[in-house]
Amino acid sequence: MTKNEVLYMYIVLFVGMAGSGKSRLTASFGDWLKLTRQNVIFVNLDPGVTSLPYNPDIDARNYIDFSALMDKYKLGPNGALLIASDLIADYLEEIREEITKVKPDIVLIDTPGQIELFAFRESGPYIMNSILDCPKATVFLFDAPFCRNPLNYISNVYLSIAVYTRLIQPQVYALSKIDLIRKEELNRILSWTKDIDFLQNSLWNEGKEISSLINDNLIRIISEVGLDVRPIPVSSIEDHGFPELNAELTRLVSKGEEERP
Ligand SMILES: Nc1nc2c(ncn2[C@@H]2O[C@H](COP(=O)(O)OP(=O)(O)OP(=O)(O)O)[C@@H](O)[C@H]2O)c(=O)[nH]1
Ligand SMILES: [Mg+2]
Numbered sequence: 001m002t003k004n005e006v007l008y009m010y011i012v013l014f015v016g017m018a019g020s021g022k023s024r025l026t027a028s029f030g031d032w033l034k035l036t037r038q039n040v041i042f043v044n045l046d047p048g049v050t051s052l053p054y055n056p057d058i059d060a061r062n063y064i065d066f067s068a069l070m071d072k073y074k075l076g077p078n079g080a081l082l083i084a085s086d087l088i089a090d091y092l093e094e095i096r097e098e099i100t101k102v103k104p105d106i107v108l109i110d111t112p113g114q115i116e117l118f119a120f121r122e123s124g125p126y127i128m129n130s131i132l133d134c135p136k137a138t139v140f141l142f143d144a145p146f147c148r149n150p151l152n153y154i155s156n157v158y159l160s161i162a163v164y165t166r167l168i169q170p171q172v173y174a175l176s177k178i179d180l181i182r183k184e185e186l187n188r189i190l191s192w193t194k195d196i197d198f199l200q201n202s203l204w205n206e207g208k209e210i211s212s213l214i215n216d217n218l219i220r221i222i223s224e225v226g227l228d229v230r231p232i233p234v235s236s237i238e239d240h241g242f243p244e245l246n247a248e249l250t251r252l253v254s255k256g257e258e259e260r261p
Contacts, residue, residue, distance in 0.1 A: 054110075057098075069084055095131065139249070196223055199219065200216055
């Protein structure tokens with residue numbers, strides 16, 4: 001099977017800071033999509049994970065023995081994860097075969113907790129580019145409780161843009177775990193996404209002048225470049241925001257499909 005032989009599916013990759021809710025969103029959103037009679041499969045790309053809130057159809061742990069790696073190379077968990085993340089790229093052909101055998105409509109890929117292991121090393125972008133020739137999109141998660149602080153919010157914006165510059169594929173933003181924040185807090189975060197002046201004021205109010213100055217300039221550049229970061233509020237506990245997330249993903253992958261040669 002070559003990567004060009006599959007056309008009728010799309011791939012969604014879940015990326016975000018450790019603990020931002022990637023696995024839980026993969027599970028809940030996937031179950032929700034299945035209710036629309038779509039054939040959805042779950043892929044776990046984290047070889048070091050011990051438990052998952054979904055049953056992976058394809059699992060990096062079947063290819064890589066994480067504890068054996070730690071023993072063999074006398075590594076701690078982070079070192080072993082580093083090697084494991086690179087090794088997974090060697091099994092691309094097998095993963096591709098597994099996906100195409102099932103002929104899914106949608107492939108949901110859950111990535112390792114440490115964002116840098118997937119997005120910022122060669123293997124993650126390589127896997128995404130080479131896995132299959134079909135439309136793909138990234139869902140970048142903003143952890144809502146973490147993003148209540150404007151400095152945390154803006155750090156996530158920078159991180160999401162760094163991920164975009166590595167993966168270069170359509171990117172959707174999800175503000176996760178909104179059931180854990182108050183309505184006023186949600187509205188404040190959403191206002192930052194739409195109103196640069198309000199965001200700059202909130203950052204200056206944090207009282208860190210140098211950081212606010214740097215942020216002012218970076219925000220202006222981001223806005224000028226046209227990188228639009230507007231997260232869709234979701235809750236994986238309450239199945240909130242899934243129609244909106246699905247609509248945005250469908251819009252992006254259809255646009256990608258139209259633009260394909
Ligand atoms: N209340 C609430 N908790 C959530 C939600 N999504 C995730 N969580 C919880 O947040 C914690 C982290 O969620 P995960 O889905 O494991 O996050 P992750 O990004 O996959 O974590 P790593 O893979 O370790 O980086 C778990 O305890 C989840 O149950 C949500 O929408 N609402
Ligand atoms: Mg996870």
